[in-house]
Amino acid sequence: MNIPFFRKKNNGGDGNGIAISMDNITKVYDTGKIKVDALKGIDLSVKNGEFVAIVGPSGSGKSTLMNIIGCLDKSTDGKYELSGELVSGFDKERLADIRNRKIGFVFQNFNLLPQITALDNIEMPMIFGRVPSSERKQKARELLAKMGLSDKEAAKPTELSGGQTQRVAIARALAMDPKVLLADEPTGNLDSTSGSDILSVFSELNDQGSTIIVVTHDMALARRANRIIEIRDGRIVSDQKTN
Amino acid sequence: MTPVIDAVRQLFMDLRTQKLRTFLTTFGIVWGTVSLSLLLAFGDGLYTQMRRSFAGLGDRIVIAWPSRTSLPFEGINKGRRILVTEEDLDLVRKESRLLLSISPEYSSSFKVDIGKKTILVDISGVEPEFGEMRNLVPQKGGRFINHPDMDERRRVVFIGNDLARDMFGEEDPVGKTVKIFSSPFTVVGVLVKKDQDSSYSGRDKDKAFIPASTFTAVTGAKYPDILIYKAKSPDMNQPLTEEIRGILGKKLHFDPTDKEAIQVWDTTEMFVFLDTFMGAFRLFLGIVGLMTLIVGGIGVSNIMNVVVEERTREIGIKMALGATPRYVLFQFLTEAVIITALGGAIGLAISSGICSLFAKAGLEEFVGVPVVTLRIAILTSSLLGFVGIMAGYFPAKDAASKEPAVAMKF
Ligand SMILES: Nc1ncnc2c1ncn2[C@@H]1O[C@H](COP(=O)(O)OP(=O)(O)OP(=O)(O)O)[C@@H](O)[C@H]1O
Numbered sequence: 171m172n173i174p175f176f177r178k179k180n181n182g183g184d185g186n187g188i189a190i191s192m193d194n195i196t197k198v199y200d201t202g203k204i205k206v207d208a209l210k211g212i213d214l215s216v217k218n219g220e221f222v223a224i225v226g227p228s229g230s231g232k233s234t235l236m237n238i239i240g241c242l243d244k245s246t247d248g249k250y251e252l253s254g255e256l257v258s259g260f261d262k263e264r265l266a267d268i269r270n271r272k273i274g275f276v277f278q279n280f281n282l283l284p285q286i287t288a289l290d291n292i293e294m295p296m297i298f299g300r301v302p303s304s305e306r307k308q309k310a311r312e313l314l315a316k317m318g319l320s321d322k323e324a325a326k327p328t329e330l331s332g333g334q335t336q337r338v339a340i341a342r343a344l345a346m347d348p349k350v351l352l353a354d355e356p357t358g359n360l361d362s363t364s365g366s367d368i369l370s371v372f373s374e375l376n377d378q379g380s381t382i383i384v385v386t387h388d389m390a391l392a393r394r395a396n397r398i399i400e401i402r403d404g405r406i407v408s409d410q411k412t413n
Numbered sequence: 414m415t416p417v418i419d420a421v422r423q424l425f426m427d428l429r430t431q432k433l434r435t436f437l438t439t440f441g442i443v444w445g446t447v448s449l450s451l452l453l454a455f456g457d458g459l460y461t462q463m464r465r466s467f468a469g470l471g472d473r474i475v476i477a478w479p480s481r482t483s484l485p486f487e488g489i490n491k492g493r494r495i496l497v498t499e500e501d502l503d504l505v506r507k508e509s510r511l512l513l514s515i516s517p518e519y520s521s522s523f524k525v526d527i528g529k530k531t532i533l534v535d536i537s538g539v540e541p542e543f544g545e546m547r548n549l550v551p552q553k554g555g556r557f558i559n560h561p562d563m564d565e566r567r568r569v570v571f572i573g574n575d576l577a578r579d580m581f582g583e584e585d586p587v588g589k590t591v592k593i594f595s596s597p598f599t600v601v602g603v604l605v606k607k608d609q610d611s612s613y614s615g616r617d618k619d620k621a622f623i624p625a626s627t628f629t630a631v632t633g634a635k636y637p638d639i640l641i642y643k644a645k646s647p648d649m650n651q652p653l654t655e656e657i658r659g660i661l662g663k664k665l666h667f668d669p670t671d672k673e674a675i676q677v678w679d680t681t682e683m684f685v686f687l688d689t690f691m692g693a694f695r696l697f698l699g700i701v702g703l704m705t706l707i708v709g710g711i712g713v714s715n716i717m718n719v720v721v722e723e724r725t726r727e728i729g730i731k732m733a734l735g736a737t738p739r740y741v742l743f744q745f746l747t748e749a750v751i752i753t754a755l756g757g758a759i760g761l762a763i764s765s766g767i768c769s770l771f772a773k774a775g776l777e778e779f780v781g782v783p784v785v786t787l788r789i790a791i792l793t794s795s796l797l798g799f800v801g802i803m804a805g806y807f808p809a810k811d812a813a814s815k816e817p818a819v820a821m822k823f
């Protein structure tokens with residue numbers, strides 16, 4: 171898995187090398203009866219090529235933050251720029267395009283579509299990105315190969331092990347060559363060996379230039395990132411470089 | 414183009430993996446289509462049937478009886494008998510601008526001999542135009558009375574289909590001879606079976622018709638009992654009657670406004686009534702069918718709602734990967750349209766099947782022949798399309814408006 175396939179073509183240019191820039195981001199969940207202040211003012215800057223781990227106790231707001239970074243949800247207030255674009259002001263159609271082209275998201279519960287094959291799953295973002303069919307197939311095969319799953323092309327997600335499923339999900343996240351790869355507890359549903367394997371994939375992708383943000387409970391895994399951010403009660407309480 | 418093809422491909426994949434749902438939704442639409450198109454088809458069939466049996470007497474003709482005056486005129490007392498002659502009819506033919514055709518009808522009951530059998534038959538002496546006006550269509554191999562018959566006072570007879578059976582059983586009567594007034598008449602035609610639900614002197618199937626000229630020559634009758642006429646266009650029947658009363662009033666000295674001197678039965682009124690009544694009836698059937706379709710549509714909408722709910726997670730995942738709300742909307746709309754089209758096609762096929770069964774069941778006399786016409790098919794499918802799109806649009810709109818993070822939690 172060390173062929174320069176994942177190497178970023180050009181990380182400079184837009185956003186002055188800044189991948190993510192957040193200014194006083196807040197999120198209030200309003201369920202009607204109660205309001206939950208899930209994020210209480212997040213200031214965060216991530217440079218291109220960084221490998222960031224986000225840690226914190228359950229309910230501290232890690233997923234909420236990741237969803238906002240990934241444009242899967244909107245912040246209640248604050249400014250968010252993704253590689254120089256002020257996405258906090260975008261409408262739904264433009265956000266869909268941002269998710270498609272700039273972000274790769276890996277979930278704890280994989281979120282593959284169960285009825286279709288591994289290959290079809292990987293092709294999915296490219297369909298939305300209007301990549302021509304033949305190009306799509308070829309790219310999806312290459313990605314599967316990088317993940318060491320060439321023989322699982324026609325397998326449905328239910329026919330794969332947890333680690334294999336997550337690797338298909340990573341391949342899908344990489345399909346559109348995103349600026350940023352986000353993963354919310356990608357190893358949460360895996361045993362420790364497969365979890366460690368997945369983290370190795372991230373390390374490798376980072377070595378090849380990808381910007382990566384991972385949420386994890388496991389401090390041992392978190393230490394493999396080069397920056398650890400700790401969140402408590404909707405606030406960043408520590409932000410440290412490792413080694 | 415690529416995204417459309419992909420969307421459709423994916424749609425078929427979804428339809429295949431969700432067989433029960435596809436089936437139920439399609440069933441709802443099939444149900445709606447069958448109800449609506451059948452009701453419309455039966456309405457049309459019944460209308461056509463009623464119109465046909467109304468027309469059994471003749472299509473929008475006027476039947477007139479010369480009677481007695483009810484108003485004094487030019488010093489003559491009322492109650493005078495009005496007698497119309499062939500000459501008077503020629504005058505009408507010459508002077509009327511609105512007339513299409515007119516025929517006298519002389520009638521009387523006579524003994525008719527067929528071999529050793531003798532039966533009493535109502536016989537009318539009429540002109541060739543009478544056949545056309547009164548819808549007396551000959552069966553294959555026969556004909557109605559024609560102009561040479563008239564001119565030469567031929568002894569020919571056209572007989573009703575039931576009378577033909579009474580006289581000849583299963584044999585073909587055409588060319589056979591019967592004796593009327595003790596003189597031989599040749600049968601030239603037999604009436605085709607027709608529906609006739611109104612008459613002024615018995616059903617045509619039991620009657621016999623001979624040339625008017627022959628009738629007068631044989632019986633010495635001078636004055637026709639009845640006049641049958643028709644204007645160039647059906648809506649001119651009323652003014653035509655006025656015109657004829659004017660012409661005959663001048664010639665025969667009666668008040669043209671005297672409605673009794675020549676009494677008329679304008680069958681156009683019957684048709685106007687039929688059209689109004691059946692129009693309302695068909696509208697009613699259409700509304701009932703439409704209601705059923707809407708109920709079906711609500712069913713589909715409900716199922717689509719469940720579907721969308723069931724698939725909200727999937728929608729969330731797709732949106733997370735970059736599917737736009739518009740794409741999601743498009744996918745669900747296409748799905749609704751395809752299911753609707755499929756259900757509609759099946760429904761129309763079932764309706765056509767039921768209609769053709771009905772046509773074979775021999776209930777024609779009572780309900781007519783229901784047919785799923787192009788008009789009904791177009792009407793039904795455009796309504797269906799509308800309902801289908803509505804049913805697909807709203808749930809999809811709802812799903813597409815969710816944030817991906819929210820949708821994915823389902
Ligand atoms: N959709 C929601 N509606 C209402 N409240 C929510 C919603 N999602 C999260 N919350 C609340 O917001 C807070 C932060 O939740 P979040 O999921 O971000 O925590 P987390 O750090 O990811 O926790 P975990 O480690 O258990 O995944 C919690 O108090 C949670 O109850």
Ligand SMILES: [Mg+2]
Nearest residue numbers: 232233234354
């Ligand atoms: Mg979480």
